[in-house]
Amino acid sequence: MKAAPAAQKRLLDLAELDSVIDRLAHRRRTLPELAQIDELSARVARIATQVIGAETESSDLAREQTKAEADVDSVRIRAERDQKRLDSGQVSSPKDLASLQSEIVSLNRRQSDLEEVVLEIMERREAADGQVTKLVAERNELSATRGVAEDGRDAAFAEIDKEKGEVQAKRDETSADIPADLLALYEKIREQSGVGAARLQGARCSGCRTSLSIAEINRIKAASHDEVIRCEECRRILVRTAESGL
Incomplete structure (x- = not known):
């Protein structure tokens, strides 16, 4: 799957909003x-x-x-x-x-x-x-x-x-900026693991905290900027940013 880097970065905003919604739900239950x-x-x-x-x-x-x-x-x-x-x-x-x-x-x-x-x-x-x-x-x-x-x-x-x-309203606005196929993938992963996307920080997935292999890092470096990358360990969407150092 391919998606504009800006759209992929919006997944991080979406994940943060979903995290807030999850915390609110947990607070309501407890x-x-x-x-x-x-x-x-x-x-x-x-x-x-x-x-x-x-x-x-x-x-x-x-x-x-x-x-x-x-x-x-x-x-x-x-x-x-x-x-x-x-x-x-x-x-x-x-x-x-x-x-x-x-x-x-x-x-x-x-x-x-x-x-x-x-x-x-x-x-x-x-x-x-x-x-x-x-x-x-x-x-x-x-x-x-x-x-x-x-x-x-x-x-x-x-x-x-x-x-x-209020958070849900922001989420709806954020979702509207994300292509349908990318959003569907994110929602599917989120349903399975609770978090659909994570930031690639250096050589580590911020979602599962797993360090990527050198081979995987090289593969990501060689990938085009619009290619959607997945973590081999947790299968979350890995979003590349300036912090990725790639």
Whole structure:
């Protein structure tokens, strides 16, 4: 392939712009905010699961408390009814009177036991509700921190994308000055190795840092100025400049 020396030198400008674009892409992929957001999102998800568990426990205890309180009311109503019968004097038989008094004592004891159960459930429910409050607060705090990180990420993205757009515009202008066949070769090499062209500095390829053999140097010296030279080692386009010393 042949191309004007000026067009070949434009490949170096293009390679430099592509290097900037690659660095910007790498910077975009490796923003510290991205890792922070991932970590915070994982923590928020874990706490959200814990919140569901604590809320479920609180809900179960609420139902358990309602049932226990209903049992207390049932026993209390029976005890009050028996006490009214006892106080009314309707029971005259000594045996029935003793049985009624025994039942009242038993119901009062049962009521006391059930009230203890209610208190125990209330304490457990209070602890569960406290855990819910604590977890929700922690989740909200982490979500707020994640929001700050997301704002930082978005601001960085906007800055990087703006800079990339400016560099891409320069790249488009530079590409327009390069013949289509030379540009296609450059793009193919760049796709394969990341860099499509490199400067020939003395007897060394600036792309792979390999020193060229004497035979290769002589071949390049003998080549016409418009011949497109390739590095034997990395196959990049070798661009000859004043620094080449040839």
